Amino acid sequence: xxxxxxxxxxxxxxxxxxxxxxxxxxxxxxxxxxxxxxxxxxxxxxxxxxxxxxxxxxxxxxxxxxxxxxxxxxxxxxxxxxxxxxxxxxxxxxxxxxxxxxxxxxxxxxxxxxxxxxxxxxxxxxxxxxxxxxxxxxxxxxxxxxxxxxxxxxxxxxxxxxxxxxxxxxxxxxxxxxxxxxxxxxxxxxxxxxxxxxxxxxxxxxxxxxxxxxxxxxxxxxxxxxxxxxxxxxxxxxxxxxxxxxxxxxxxxxxxxxxxxxxxxxxxxxxxxxx
Numbered sequence: 001x002x003x004x005x006x007x008x009x010x011x012x013x014x015x016x017x018x019x020x021x022x023x024x025x026x027x028x029x030x031x032x033x034x035x036x037x038x039x040x041x042x043x044x045x046x047x048x049x050x051x052x053x054x055x056x057x058x059x060x061x062x063x064x065x066x067x068x069x070x071x072x073x074x075x076x077x078x079x080x081x082x083x084x085x086x087x088x089x090x091x092x093x094x095x096x097x098x099x100x101x102x103x104x105x106x107x108x109x110x111x112x113x114x115x116x117x118x119x120x121x122x123x124x125x126x127x128x129x130x131x132x133x134x135x136x137x138x139x140x141x142x143x144x145x146x147x148x149x150x151x152x153x154x155x156x157x158x159x160x161x162x163x164x165x166x167x168x169x170x171x172x173x174x175x176x177x178x179x180x181x182x183x184x185x186x187x188x189x190x191x192x193x194x195x196x197x198x199x200x201x202x203x204x205x206x207x208x209x210x211x212x213x214x215x216x217x218x219x220x221x222x223x224x225x226x227x228x229x230x231x232x233x234x235x236x237x238x239x240x241x242x243x244x245x246x247x248x249x250x251x252x253x254x255x256x257x258x259x260x261x262x263x264x265x266x267x268x269x270x271x272x273x274x275x
Contacts, residue, residue, distance in 0.1 A: 001087055002046045005061035007067040008082060013040065014070045020275045027059040027269035028082050028240045029194055031169060035162055039138025042074045042092060043158065043169050044083040047171035051081075054202040056242035059269045065091035072136055076102035078152035082240070084109045086148035090119035101127045101135075102175025103143075105154035127134035131156055139163070143186070151214060157182070165189035165275035168228060172237070174216050175224040183229035183260075189275050190265065191228055195221040195235040195251070214244065222254040225261040233261035239269060 004008075012030050024032040030045040047065060049057045056233050065088050074092055076084045081189070084106045087116070093100055093115075100110065107128045115121055129135070133144045141161040149155040149172045160167040168191035173179065196215035203210040215237050216224060225233040233255065238246040248266050255264055267273055 001061060001064055001066075003047075003062065003064040003067070005062050005270070006100070007064065008182070010061045010067040010070075012272075017274075018274060020175065021160075021162050021167065023190065023273045023275065025236070025267040025269060025271050025273070026062055026236070028057040029169075029172065029192070029236045031076075033140070033160060033167060034205065035139040036164065037139045039140055041137060041140065041160070042068075042071055042089075042098075044077055044087050045074065045092065046082040046085050047088045048082065048085050050241065054191050054204065054207070057240065058245055059239050059258045062270050065089070066095065068092045069095045071096035073098050074100050074102070075142075075158055075169075076106040077157060077169065078103065078149060078155035079105040079109050080172070083171065086110070086113050086115050086118065087101055089093070090115050090121070093121055093125055094119045097125070099127055100126050101129050103130065103144075103154040103156050104128050105152075110198060129156065145182050146172050146176075146178040147173040148178060149173050158224060158252050159186050159188070161186070162245070162275065167275060168192065168230070170224065170228075172215060173224065175220050175227055179224055179227040183227055183252060188228055188230050188234045190227060190234055190273065191230040191261070192234045192238040192263050193224050193249065194223050195246060196238050196244045197246040201241075201243055212244065218246075218254050222251060222258065222261070226258050228260075230261040232263045232265040234267060234273065
């Protein structure tokens with residue numbers, strides 16, 4: 001997968017020496033976390049171009065997966081192509097010998113597409129996780145938590161606890177009472193939540209334009225952030241698909257009167273935010 005930006009982003013991650021936890025936004029719903037001890041985690045990385053004309057990528061391809069050699073794990077929140085993608089994640093797993101973690105439906109995609117043979121991966125590089133489980137990942141404790149995404153099979157969210165703070169990745173979750181329990185259980189410093197507009201997208205079978213709403217709108221993403229009691233809300237996915245893009249600046253009046261989120265953290269593809 002050819003990068004529009006050369007190798008500067010993987011190099012920046014590899015060279016970084018954060019004081020706390022550095023968080024890079026990869027566009028779509030992808031992130032890289034790197035802790036101060038060097039543990040590096042990719043979450044839902046995706047550098048595919050979609051399925052034109054149905055889904056058309058609107059942001060640059062920020063890195064070539066073949067350039068990623070420093071990774072301890074790749075985590076998937078659910079089975080959709082822009083969250084479980086062999087052409088993106090297979091080379092990362094192969095070059096870094098990282099472990100892939102995902103719920104059952106996500107791991108099933110890797111088996112159906114035969115990632116093990118295609119990218120010369122070991123069976124021990126795949127771990128199935130379920131809501132309610134926790135595991136250690138270097139300097140992070142990762143909690144597999146609830147996600148409300150009716151469009152996905154077996155979706156989860158992830159809470160990353162670190163001495164420096166707590167990061168939450170909701171996948172494509174929408175607001176739901178189950179998120180309130182997550183917010184009560186953890187003191188989340190920074191939370192990434194999918195946000196976008198509805199639009200007319202060609203149907204997968206007929207290719208006729210069809211009303212499509214995949215992500216939370218302005219009010220819904222702020223409601224999810226309120227339920228999670230986020231200190232900082234980092235909206236994601238708004239930049240990705242033609243016809244479903246949105247303006248995250250529009251969230252400012254929605255958050256103004258709520259105690260949570262305390263702050264709106266806006267990042268463009270390639271930006272770094274620290275805990």
